[in-house]
Amino acid sequence: MLNLSGISKSFIGVQALSGINLDVRAGEIHALVGENGAGKSTTIKIVAGVYKPDAGQMEFEGKPVQWARPADAKNAGIHVIYQEFVLFPHLTVAENIYLGHERRNRFGFVDHARTRQDASDLLRKLGVDIDPQILVSELTVADQQMVEISKALVHKVKLLILDEPTAVISGREADLLFARLAALKAEGVAILYVSHRLEEIFQIADRVTVFKDGAHVATKDIGDVTRDRLISMMVGRDLKDIFPPKKPKGEPGKVVLKAENVSVEGRVRNAGIEVRAGEITALAGLVGAGRTELAMGIFGGLPMSSGSVWIDGEKVDAITPATAISKGVGFVTEDRKGQGLAMFLDVAANISAANLSAVTRNGLIDRRLENEIARKEIDNYRVVCRGPATSVATMSGGNQQKVIVARWARTSRKVLILDEPTRGVDVGAKTEIYRIMRGLAGEGIAILMISSELPEVVGMSDRVVVMREGAISGELTGANISEEAIMSLATQHPTGKVPTAEVLAQ
Amino acid sequence: MTALAPIRLSSRLRANQGVLVVAALLVILLIFGAFISDRFRTTSNILNIFEQSTGLALVSLGQTLAILTGGIDLSVGSMISLLSTLTSGLIAGKVSMVLPVAIGILLLGLLIGICNGLLIIWLRVHPLIVTLGMSAVLQGIVLLYSLGPAGSVPPSFNFLAYGKVLGLPIGAVFILVLFLLVALFLRYARLGRYIYAVGDDEVGARLMGLPRARVMLTVYGFSGFCCGLAAIYLTSRFSVGQPYTGLNYTLASITPVVVGGTLLSGGKGGVFGTLLGVYLISLLNNVLNFMDVSTHYQLIAQGLIVIAAVSIYVEKKKRV
Numbered sequence: 001m002l003n004l005s006g007i008s009k010s011f012i013g014v015q016a017l018s019g020i021n022l023d024v025r026a027g028e029i030h031a032l033v034g035e036n037g038a039g040k041s042t043t044i045k046i047v048a049g050v051y052k053p054d055a056g057q058m059e060f061e062g063k064p065v066q067w068a069r070p071a072d073a074k075n076a077g078i079h080v081i082y083q084e085f086v087l088f089p090h091l092t093v094a095e096n097i098y099l100g101h102e103r104r105n106r107f108g109f110v111d112h113a114r115t116r117q118d119a120s121d122l123l124r125k126l127g128v129d130i131d132p133q134i135l136v137s138e139l140t141v142a143d144q145q146m147v148e149i150s151k152a153l154v155h156k157v158k159l160l161i162l163d164e165p166t167a168v169i170s171g172r173e174a175d176l177l178f179a180r181l182a183a184l185k186a187e188g189v190a191i192l193y194v195s196h197r198l199e200e201i202f203q204i205a206d207r208v209t210v211f212k213d214g215a216h217v218a219t220k221d222i223g224d225v226t227r228d229r230l231i232s233m234m235v236g237r238d239l240k241d242i243f244p245p246k247k248p249k250g251e252p253g254k255v256v257l258k259a260e261n262v263s264v265e266g267r268v269r270n271a272g273i274e275v276r277a278g279e280i281t282a283l284a285g286l287v288g289a290g291r292t293e294l295a296m297g298i299f300g301g302l303p304m305s306s307g308s309v310w311i312d313g314e315k316v317d318a319i320t321p322a323t324a325i326s327k328g329v330g331f332v333t334e335d336r337k338g339q340g341l342a343m344f345l346d347v348a349a350n351i352s353a354a355n356l357s358a359v360t361r362n363g364l365i366d367r368r369l370e371n372e373i374a375r376k377e378i379d380n381y382r383v384v385c386r387g388p389a390t391s392v393a394t395m396s397g398g399n400q401q402k403v404i405v406a407r408w409a410r411t412s413r414k415v416l417i418l419d420e421p422t423r424g425v426d427v428g429a430k431t432e433i434y435r436i437m438r439g440l441a442g443e444g445i446a447i448l449m450i451s452s453e454l455p456e457v458v459g460m461s462d463r464v465v466v467m468r469e470g471a472i473s474g475e476l477t478g479a480n481i482s483e484e485a486i487m488s489l490a491t492q493h494p495t496g497k498v499p500t501a502e503v504l505a506q
Numbered sequence: 507m508t509a510l511a512p513i514r515l516s517s518r519l520r521a522n523q524g525v526l527v528v529a530a531l532l533v534i535l536l537i538f539g540a541f542i543s544d545r546f547r548t549t550s551n552i553l554n555i556f557e558q559s560t561g562l563a564l565v566s567l568g569q570t571l572a573i574l575t576g577g578i579d580l581s582v583g584s585m586i587s588l589l590s591t592l593t594s595g596l597i598a599g600k601v602s603m604v605l606p607v608a609i610g611i612l613l614l615g616l617l618i619g620i621c622n623g624l625l626i627i628w629l630r631v632h633p634l635i636v637t638l639g640m641s642a643v644l645q646g647i648v649l650l651y652s653l654g655p656a657g658s659v660p661p662s663f664n665f666l667a668y669g670k671v672l673g674l675p676i677g678a679v680f681i682l683v684l685f686l687l688v689a690l691f692l693r694y695a696r697l698g699r700y701i702y703a704v705g706d707d708e709v710g711a712r713l714m715g716l717p718r719a720r721v722m723l724t725v726y727g728f729s730g731f732c733c734g735l736a737a738i739y740l741t742s743r744f745s746v747g748q749p750y751t752g753l754n755y756t757l758a759s760i761t762p763v764v765v766g767g768t769l770l771s772g773g774k775g776g777v778f779g780t781l782l783g784v785y786l787i788s789l790l791n792n793v794l795n796f797m798d799v800s801t802h803y804q805l806i807a808q809g810l811i812v813i814a815a816v817s818i819y820v821e822k823k824k825r826v
Contacts, residue, residue: 071715109694
């Protein structure tokens with residue numbers, strides 16, 4: 001159905017794809033796996049007509065094709081369910097489902113009654129109970145995903161691409177999805193399925209392709225690979241070489257950051273957490289479970305409707321980011337570019353940004369001192385750049401992340417909160433960031449890491465707090481930390497295994 | 507899935523609670539006006555308010571669509587100045603010229619609007635900049651054409667502004683019909699739906715293959731067309747057009763839109779809210795007149811209303 005050969009694509013100097021091959025056949029579910037930054041999303045966007053490849057050939061239904069715009073790919077029968085939904089929050093569920101395929105009466109006007117009715121039927125066919133009349137912005141993330149999936153069923157598609165569809169759903173909803181995919185596959189639809197969850201790939205896929213650093217590693221029948229083999233192909237090295245050794249068993253560290261009964265309007269319900277000196281505590285859970293919101297609430301960046309926070313045993317009332325920072329707490333946000341770095345400033349300015357008073361002499365910034373500090377930190381964290389005067393916009397994601405961590409580590413000597421610290425970072429830089437985090441913990445700093453990547457949580461944490469739908473669903477320590485245990489707490493599936501599609505179809 | 511059952515039917519209404527506030531304010535102002543002056547209560551004054559609101563209503567209607575797509579049209583003020591000056595300048599007192607000039611003016615408004623749309627699409631420059639630039643260009647052109655009032659219109663031309671059908675001002679009736687048509691368009695035409703979609707999530711609209719270019723040409727073209735209507739109406743009202751007729755209309759056209767609950771970021775709102783906003787502002791100005799407050803204060807009040815309205819409607823984003 002789809003055949004890519006030798007596709008390359010680069011973005012302002014960064015090679016995202018170098019000559020990848022991929023073929024997806026009619027009536028198969030083809031899994032595409034790889035680490036963040038492996039080029040999966042870029043590939044999808046090329047197939048969908050969002051990006052144009054720099055080189056290589058794309059064939060669809062046996063004919064060479066070139067898409068000028070997403071509409072071309074769509075008209076050819078390609079439907080993509082993107083990881084970041086394409087939903088319009090101010091339109092209703094029914095209006096979203098039929099957007100671009102409006103139900104019309106014989107005069108050509110939009111037929112609202114029929115749109116509602118058809119949407120209702122479609123959602124029922126999918127097996128979910130969502131009112132087609134409510135605005136999409138009022139749905140839970142999981143329900144939004146189901147609406148996104150139902151859009152693929154509106155019209156006949158030949159190739160369906162799903163990018164991490166189960167990042168926000170699990171259990172029952174995931175099974176509904178798998179049942180639907182099995183039905184589409186039986187109808188001869190080609191399905192390209194991108195996922196981090198290897199269990200479900202072994203459950204539903206026929207073949208699997210592995211990408212690493214923008215290159216094609218292998219394509220195999222699913223029966224010919226094992227889970228461990230897949231992981232080592234994705235990562236390119238053994239797991240034990242990636243994560244530094246954990247804190248040796250012994251006395252748990254002193255509680256430095258404590259929060260009780262925290263609620264954040266609509267996102268977090270009565271959650272409590274303790275973060276200990278010298279330890280890495282992970283906050284795990286599905287996307288949308290309220291992890292970032294809990295941490296932001298504690299840090300003072302989001303208003304808490306209830307809750308108390310203690311830093312180093314001292315109760316802090318009406319916390320704001322400024323008081324949190326002054327008491328030695330730092331927050332490395334998930335969105336480096338938007339909320340973290342001043343992209344147009346240089347490395348030195350970015351490192352000193354959180355604590356300008358340390359480099360201020362007589363009311364003026366002492367550039368020489370600032371550069372000196374920057375040089376030290378560049379060395380310390382092995383930041384790859386030309387020097388303190390390098391503009392951070394020109395640096396890779398991993399090195400940018402090191403700059404932010406360096407900034408906060410200078411001011412936040414008690415608690416450092418890191419939200420998805422390795423998102424969009426290649427494996428090499430990941431390993432370095434892990435080493436830095438462990439090093440800071442070794443200096444006695446309490447680290448709270450929010451992460452959606454289970455291997456990272458398992459590999460790095462001394463303690464894992466799991467959230468589900470805004471509340472804390474459990475805590476794991478030491479040898480009890482495993483992907484299965486975390487998923488089970490995150491989804492409340494007692495076995496941690498996803499039931500098969502057949503069970504659900506009944 | 508979740509406990510959303512009790513609020514099902516009213517989902518969209520709840521999202522537009524602000525419009526109810528505007529309606530309530532209208533009523534309060536009416537009652538207040540009735541207390542401060544006997545003349546306020548007369549039918550002729552109420553009809554007068556409708557009459558005075560016509561020009562504002564026309565410009566704001568086009569502005570509403572532009573803002574619904576997440577854009578804005580800052581060229582409306584100069585466009586009205588240009589079109590209105592051309593109207594009386596080209597008619598030059600001749601009855602025979604009225605119809606051809608009126609049609610020409612409407613087409614010219616449409617054309618300028620389409621130019622705005624094309625520039626936005628081609629240059630990928632934010633509508634704010636494109637229309638701001640266009641505004642300066644148009645103002646320059648009209649001043650080249652005439653430094654003061656130009657030409658004249660036949661006396662009968664004023665029936666547009668002061669004429670009545672079934673005892674109601676023509677302009678007010680026309681406005682109600684036009685707003686209704688646009689509301690139906692937004693609700694029942696596919697392109698109407700796409701206007702909301704583009705404003706809600708422009709990248710998403712592109713990913714879905716929705717016709718963004720057509721949407722942009724439609725809304726900016728329509729805004730230009732509305733300016734043409736407003737220019738003709740205002741020329742009829744003042745009997746002549748001059749290069750500063752439209753001066754205050756740029757800010758004035760945005761006020762009712764945001765007061766009426768249309769988000770400046772686009773994707774949410776509608777023309778009925780705008781109409782309520784137009785009436786609210788016209789009523790406010792009328793009441794202030796009866797209180798013998800200088801028109802300069804009316805401008806101040808309008809500015810404050812815009813800021814207050816936007817701060818009320820702004821979607822509370824996560825602040826970090």
